[in-house]
Amino acid sequence: MLEDGFQPKVATFTTLINSLCKAGKLQQAYEVFEVMGQIGCEPTIHTYNCLLKGLCFLGRVEAAYDLLLNIKKSKIKPDLYTYTAVMDGFCKHIVAWGEIGAGLSIYKEMLNFEFEVDGMMVNSLLRGLCRLARKLKEFLEDAYQVFVKMRSRRLVIDPVGYELVIESFCSGNKLDKAMECLYEIVRIGCSPKAFTFSNVIRVLCLEGDVDKALLVFFLMLKGGKSLSKVPFNLLINELNQQGMLLNARYLYGLALKCGVVPRNKPEERIALENSSFEERDDRRRESSINRKSLAPRGHVLL
Numbered sequence: 591m592l593e594d595g596f597q598p599k600v601a602t603f604t605t606l607i608n609s610l611c612k613a614g615k616l617q618q619a620y621e622v623f624e625v626m627g628q629i630g631c632e633p634t635i636h637t638y639n640c641l642l643k644g645l646c647f648l649g650r651v652e653a654a655y656d657l658l659l660n661i662k663k664s665k666i667k668p669d670l671y672t673y674t675a676v677m678d679g680f681c682k683h684i685v686a687w688g689e690i691g692a693g694l695s696i697y698k699e700m701l702n703f704e705f706e707v708d709g710m711m712v713n714s715l716l717r718g719l720c721r722l723a724r725k726l727k728e729f730l731e732d733a734y735q736v737f738v739k740m741r742s743r744r745l746v747i748d749p750v751g752y753e754l755v756i757e758s759f760c761s762g763n764k765l766d767k768a769m770e771c772l773y774e775i776v777r778i779g780c781s782p783k784a785f786t787f788s789n790v791i792r793v794l795c796l797e798g799d800v801d802k803a804l805l806v807f808f809l810m811l812k813g814g815k816s817l818s819k820v821p822f823n824l825l826i827n828e829l830n831q832q833g834m835l836l837n838a839r840y841l842y843g844l845a846l847k848c849g850v851v852p853r854n855k856p857e858e859r860i861a862l863e864n865s866s867f868e869e870r871d872d873r874r875r876e877s878s879i880n881r882k883s884l885a886p887r888g889h890v891l892l
Contacts, residue, residue, distance in 0.1 A: 597629060604637045611644025619644055635661070639671050646679025654679050655692050670705045677707075681714030690718045694732055701739070709745040712736065716747070720754035723762065730762045737771075749780045756786055760793045768793070769802065772809075781813040788820045795828040803828065804837075817845070822852040830857060 603626050610619035619641065626633055638661050645654040654676050661668055673696055680693035693715055700707055719733035737755050740747055752775040759768035768790055775782055787810040794803035807821055822845040829838035838856040845852050 600631055600634055608640040611640050616644045616648060635666050635669055639675055642675040646675055649683050651679040651683050673700045677711050681711045690722050712740055713748050713751050716751045717754055720758040723758040727762050730758055733758055753782050753786045757789055760789050784815040791821050791824050795824045800828045800832055817848050817850055819850055819852055822850060823854045826852055826854040
């Protein structure tokens with residue numbers, strides 16, 4: 591067409607670029623894009639969106655993010671599909687903290703522009719932030735804010751997302767928020783895995799809040815989860831430490847009825863697994879958790 595003196599319209603170029611990107615022929619798509627510049631055909635946001643989707647399709651999310659930054663510097667205004675394309679790419683190919691940070695930045699921009707966000711994409715972002723928060727605690731609050739926003743917008747949070755949020759809060763010593771999420775996931779009928787319950791029980795015992803730990807245990811029992819030695823060992827040990835020996839004996843008997851033989855027995859003083867007494871005391875002193883008992887201290891679990 592160009593050799594015959596015909597100059598295609600921008601819609602024609604965009605359609606061709608879109609077809610090449612869908613076929614994974616990104617190099618040819620960029621060659622067509624360069625031709626547009628050579629003949630003075632101005633690309634539209636739709637043209638850029640096709641390139642962004644092509645880059646993300648091939649996993650080149652950093653290049654897609656750079657292109658987005660260039661678009662924002664130009665006179666062309668990004669639309670919902672622009673952000674969605676890049677956000678989707680980040681959520682599918684999150685492998686490093688920098689990419690998660692960029693994905694979070696895009697998510698916040700979408701909210702500022704009041705764009706609708708896709709639940710599946712935000713679930714992916716939430717999972718990425720939670721996994722990162724295990725190592726970098728500064729991302730914990732970001733994960734929580736995404737979680738809160740999803741709830742306020744009534745976006746469906748998948749069970750894996752809930753479990754990762756709970757695990758992140760436990761690792762960050764945010765027990766009130768961990769308990770809040772645990773109760774919520776149980777309330778909506780998506781009971782977490784036994785490991786998630788045990789993780790909450792472990793941290794509560796480490797903080798000396800055996801009353802809440804017992805509540806979580808019986809919530810776990812009510813959910814029909816198969817019980818292992820872990821929660822029994824943790825609770826019996828903590829009950830022994832606090833002198834609640836009658837309750838410790840009850841739990842030990844319950845364990846035997848469930849076919850579980852705990853390592854810890856009533857009246858024994860065995861430290862929490864993988865945790866020294868010094869670490870335990872330090873954690874308790876530093877804790878800002880409200881330890882107000884939910885049941886009388888002399889309460890017997892009968």
